[in-house]
Amino acid sequence: MNKAIITVVGKDTIGIIASVCQYLASKHINILDISQTIVQDYFNMMMIVDMQACEQAFEEISGDLNEIGQTLGVQVKCQREDIFNKMHRI
Numbered sequence: 001m002n003k004a005i006i007t008v009v010g011k012d013t014i015g016i017i018a019s020v021c022q023y024l025a026s027k028h029i030n031i032l033d034i035s036q037t038i039v040q041d042y043f044n045m046m047m048i049v050d051m052q053a054c055e056q057a058f059e060e061i062s063g064d065l066n067e068i069g070q071t072l073g074v075q076v077k078c079q080r081e082d083i084f085n086k087m088h089r090i
Contacts, residue, residue: 002051003032003081004058006065010074012043019068020045020076027061028053043074048081 008016017036024031029049036045054061062078069076 002054004049004051004061005079005081006045006047006049007077008036008043008045008047008069008074010043010069010072012038012041013072013074016043016072016074017045019072020047020065023064023068024049027056029061 006020008020010016021031029051030053031047031049033048034045035047036043038044051058051061058078058080065076065078
């Protein structure tokens with residue numbers, strides 16, 4: 001399985017989840033787990049996704065998600081699971 005971690009952080013606005021999820025579905029990326037919270041108008045979401053069926057390069061997906069974030073006024077980061085785990089290992 002080819003997993004990635006997607007994080008979304010920024011001021012809450014309508015359509016954040018819909019925009020990100022719609023894009024992922026269009027690229028055949030399956031959402032395995034999702035968590036989102038809103039604290040005083042600030043939106044935070046973390047997703048674990050399976051990119052195995054995706055035909056585009058990881059860098060292209062990451063760039064597209066970054067552009068979607070800019071359009072929505074939030075920051076969207078996409079990291080490979082193995083790199084994410086190494087960065088957050090204690």
